[in-house]
Amino acid sequence: MQITANMIQRGAKAGLETTWELAKVVVPTAVVVALFKASGLLESITALFAPYLSWFGLSGDAAVVLFSGYFINLYAAAGSIMALTLSWQEITICAVMLTFCHSLLVELPISKKAGSPLSYIFFIRLGCSLAVGWLLGVVLS
């Protein structure tokens, strides 16, 4: 095994350049997430979509789990699950739906930075989430 100063230098340079590229996405996104949390938008969206959750075998309450996961992150979704009383079927359906599609405010810009169009990553992730959620809803309930 061989470690040269040149390797360390090149690696550090590549690492710093990459961190800078990601910083240009991560910092603005963090501001957007903070605004989103403070704006009350999450509550409005949750109320708007709650009636449609029966399509996935979920009660209206579960909307807050899905949307906090979709927009913010999986820890926010897990927190919502713990705050509610959901059946294990509902927890499983939410969990599996969220594995495909989560932290969108943060992850979509990162995907874009890595060379994939934003809208198409969004539709693929949401599409997978809704399709599998519907299927699980049919199977489990």
Next chain:
Amino acid sequence: MTVLWEGFVQGVRGVITIGLIVVPLMIVLEIAQGNGWLQKLNHYAAKPFRRIGVGEEGVFPLVVAMLFGLTYGSGLIINHVRTGQVSAREAKVIGTFMAIAHALVEDTIIFLVLGAPLLLLLVPRLVLAFAMSYIVSKR
């Protein structure tokens, strides 16, 4: 105003965390490349990904994304595209795969703790990641 500031501070913290992981990761990557280990790993791990049009150079970013998360895998892709190791087309296929299947350890544990079954958390994700990136690779 405080909300904006809090968001900014959160973002800067995030960037520091990313840097603390990405810089050592890139150094390890250079050492692994210089010693020919990466070529070996890529060669053996590449098989399942060949069908979706991902060459050996693209395998390492995929493995990193699956283990550590989308940000780190994407960081490697950004670097690989810049250095010409991965084409823009390949980056799209890899990007699709890792957008669906990433941070498999962390994400799975979060819901495993809450009682969701392990296989349902992992299998659909991997299957659809392959299926979607296959479709993208054929377009």
